[in-house]
Amino acid sequence: MAYLPQGQQSQRSGADLRTEDVDDADLARSAARGDPDAFGRLVDRYGIAARRAARAILRDDDDADDAVQEGMLAAWRAIDRYDPARPFRPWLMRIVVNAALDARRRHQVRRAEPIGETLETGGLGPDRLAEAALLRERIVASLATLPERQRIALVLFDAEGWGHAEIAATLGVPEGTVRSYVFHARRAMRRELESLAEGMR
Amino acid sequence: MMEPTPFDPGPDAELGGLLREALTGPEPEAFLRRMRSAIVGQDNQWDVLERWARPRLVAAAVAAGLLLWLGVRQFAERQLDTGVMVASNRASSVLSPQPPSPDEILASLWETR
Numbered sequence: 001m002a003y004l005p006q007g008q009q010s011q012r013s014g015a016d017l018r019t020e021d022v023d024d025a026d027l028a029r030s031a032a033r034g035d036p037d038a039f040g041r042l043v044d045r046y047g048i049a050a051r052r053a054a055r056a057i058l059r060d061d062d063d064a065d066d067a068v069q070e071g072m073l074a075a076w077r078a079i080d081r082y083d084p085a086r087p088f089r090p091w092l093m094r095i096v097v098n099a100a101l102d103a104r105r106r107h108q109v110r111r112a113e114p115i116g117e118t119l120e121t122g123g124l125g126p127d128r129l130a131e132a133a134l135l136r137e138r139i140v141a142s143l144a145t146l147p148e149r150q151r152i153a154l155v156l157f158d159a160e161g162w163g164h165a166e167i168a169a170t171l172g173v174p175e176g177t178v179r180s181y182v183f184h185a186r187r188a189m190r191r192e193l194e195s196l197a198e199g200m201r
Numbered sequence: 202m203m204e205p206t207p208f209d210p211g212p213d214a215e216l217g218g219l220l221r222e223a224l225t226g227p228e229p230e231a232f233l234r235r236m237r238s239a240i241v242g243q244d245n246q247w248d249v250l251e252r253w254a255r256p257r258l259v260a261a262a263v264a265a266g267l268l269l270w271l272g273v274r275q276f277a278e279r280q281l282d283t284g285v286m287v288a289s290n291r292a293s294s295v296l297s298p299q300p301p302s303p304d305e306i307l308a309s310l311w312e313t314r
Contacts, residue, residue, distance in 0.1 A: 040237040047233045052224035061226055069239050076240050139223040155224065158217035189216060 024088035032080045039076050046089060047072070049160045050096040056143055056155045057100040060107065067103040071096030089162070090169035097152060097170060104148075135196065142192035146185050149173070153181035154189065 022041070030038035050071065054064035075082075075095045082091055143151055149171055156162040156170065157178075164182075168175045226232065301309075 036241050039240055043236045043240060044233055047236050048225060048229050051226060051229070051232060052221065055224040055226060056220075065226075065232065065235075069236060072236050073239060135219070136223045139219055143220070143223075155220055158212045159220035159224065161212050161217070186213060186216065193216075193219070 025084035028079060028082050028088050029084055031076070032082065036076075039079060042088065042092065043072055046092055049156075050093060052159055053093060053097055053152055053155055054100040055140075056151045057097070057148060058104050058107070059140065059144055063103050063107055064100065067100040068096055070103070071099035074099060087166060087169065090166045093156070093170045094172070101148065138192065138196050139189075142189055145192075146188055150181045150185035150188075153178050154185035157182045158186070 024042065024045070027038045027042050031042065047068065050068045051064065054067045054071075055061065058064040058067060071092075075092050078095070082088065143154075146154070152171065153167050156167045157164070162170075164175045164178045167178045171178065173181075
């Protein structure tokens with residue numbers, strides 16, 4: 001079953017499609033030797049995924065961007081403590097997720113901005129545009145009803161294509177727990193989206 | 202639509218696409234540029250601080266060494282002066298036309314034991 005209104009296909013950003021030859025561990029080693037450009041390349045690779053994860057935790061977009069920046073700077077300062085024998089992605093994402101969770105605790109009661117105002121239109125007509133904005137709002141709102149860890153697991157698994165093991169390393173929980181998080185989050189999201197799709201017909 | 206199970210092997214492409222679309226936010230390239238600038242800016246701040254701090258730390262270390270040396274030297278001179286003063290006091294009491302004080306007599310008796 002399709003959730004999306006016709007003509008509106010989701011796309012990965014250009015940054016997600018960028019391919020790189022040098023592996024994360026080599027870049028992290030260079031960064032640890034004080035090369036900010038090497039760390040910049042890691043930011044290019046994982047910055048958008050980190051932004052999505054932060055937005056799944058914090059509904060205020062500016063807070064989410066600030067949390068990503070805070071997390072990235074913390075990772076940059078701690079890069080010499082990263083063990084290149086272990087995967088870099090979960091190490092970085094754990095720092096960013098923790099920064100977002102800290103920010104969420106600080107801004108617990110702040111009201112979310114309506115996200116429809118800032119999204120790109122993609123050349124859609126007013127009806128489609130309103131539909132798309134509504135869908136996005138509902139997705140974000142549905143996501144916000146999930147427990148934090150389920151949200152993060154769902155975004156990393158379905159939106160970023162991470163494996164259970166990496167998500168488990170990021171969240172510091174067993175793989176089985178991640179499977180359970182993804183299962184419950186998906187079920188809840190699908191119900192929400194199906195009811196939205198019914199309403200749009 | 203099939204009900205999801207905990208054993209679903211891979212990501213749900215459609216749900217994943219929707220999540221990406223909803224969560225990516227505007228101008229991802231500009232966002233990445235801002236992040237990179239923050240990293241480089243942070244690095245420059247540390248560089249500036251390091252450049253500023255290093256000569257001052259060396260100067261402070263030199264000043265501390267100098268003060269320590271002066272302190273030690275003054276202490277040593279003071280010790281030497283005390284020795285000379287004691288010696289000159291003893292000589293002056295022998296040569297003095299005045300009779301020695303009871304303290305001086307007691308001190309000389311104590312020293313001869």
